[in-house]
Amino acid sequence: MLVAQRRDLLLDRLRLDGRVIAKDLAAELGLSEDSVRRDLRDLAAAGLCQRVYGGALPASPATGDYAARQDIAVGSKRKVAARAAALIQPGSTVIIDGGTTALALVHALPADLKALVVTHSPTVAAALATHATVEIYLIGGRVFKHSVVASGAAAVEAAEGVNADLFFLGVTGVHPRTGLTTGDADEAAMKRALSRRAADTYVLASTEKIGAASPFSVLPLTAVAGIITDAPGTSSIMQELAEAGTAIVTA
């Protein structure tokens, strides 16, 4: 076991378990707690984890000194992405939509996940290229710039050949009455086409999407298996969604 490898392992455990206990790791790896502590100290110094008494936690997203709003949005997206990633079964086929939340999902995938990811987003595909074990199938077509995804007739046609277990749908609005909406008609059609090719569709809805509505309707709320969000269930909009029978997956 190389030192650098061990540190990667620590970071993996942090991502997967959300924490690391120095004593346990020392026992598992068969070395002294001192060494584990030293590693954690170094990783913390590099900003890769947060040191706590007894072990360490993943680096809190709020470590940076960015604009506060951006941090919240990023944190929200990351939470939603992490919850979405947990839904993916090894060996399954997953369709991932375009957009920033979908991109966060790519980064939240476990490093050793073996799965086939289908996407119509070149950005998602490019980001996945750095993942060791995931296979990538890219849906081609006319690329629309505002959201950087392939859409149009050719893309819909290419999507018809796909059969997936899950589809992670990104939208710009989730509203109790208008349902799931987005800003472009062609894109909405593309999202519908992808949704038809998956057994279950989950919506990636970071906080700011909840209660918002955009011009073009994608799907009714009843057409999806669940909405993944980190918005608090106590808000009136969330309660309306719950009353409408929508399954809420809390991140």
Next chain:
Amino acid sequence: MLVAQRRDLLLDRLRLDGRVIAKDLAAELGLSEDSVRRDLRDLAAAGLCQRVYGGALPASPATGDYAARQDIAVGSKRKVAARAAALIQPGSTVIIDGGTTALALVHALPADLKALVVTHSPTVAAALATHATVEIYLIGGRVFKHSVVASGAAAVEAAEGVNADLFFLGVTGVHPRTGLTTGDADEAAMKRALSRRAADTYVLASTEKIGAASPFSVLPLTAVAGIITDAPGTSSIMQELAEAGTAIVTA
């Protein structure tokens, strides 16, 4: 055991095992740890692996295979890219291959160029998204990670529907006798398919490609309209190429 052979073995082990331990390799090959270390050091300098205490790890695709190669001969690539961009007529349809030189071409495109760019590289497509006036058509298919392009049957089929004026072809080797070569058979087939769909094919050949050869043949030198390179025409390889009747476009 030849030196080059030994280094290939090291890279194979890195791919297969995800790590190499200097001590073990030295014992296995029956030579001193110093030699193994020297090899690892050189490979790391070339961006092909990441040196760590006790051995080496594969270069992460994010920073290594792709990003490190990007560092190498960046000036050369940029010159070639600028010359290639000058060949594009406004209003034409252009196919752009994958790879770092192709990416340089994207950045070298005039900001006000109106053209349709067809590509099977998600990286190229994503980079083009920031361009104001260029339209993008993405060819989908199975994405191969080492070069981050869509290849395979579906991609070839999707390419059949395209008719372009120019194809900018990226290869890893340009040699007077072996012609144009690359490192993957499927990729070579894809490049041939794209070449058939364009009236003229130009090769993007930064200096380090000239005189090099890779396992799989893409096209003979006679099949392309020209080779864009910044290698000096005085070198013996370049003179051999010229004598073989290859059109050289000097950057």
Next chain:
DNA sequence: ACCGTACGTGCAACAATCGGCGAGAACAAG
């Protein structure tokens, strides 16, 4: 307030690294 546990630091032993050196092989030029 007390006690067990975790923490950090300094230390010693050991392993790995790096640069330089010289021996030997391969090769070209005279």
Next chain:
DNA sequence: CTTGTTCTCGCCGATTGTTGCACGTACGGT
């Protein structure tokens, strides 16, 4: 055939990195 050059390889010594242990301190639960 001899000479000189270049490359590779193993070895040496100085340096740096890693590890476990000991000791005093800080922390958290009871």
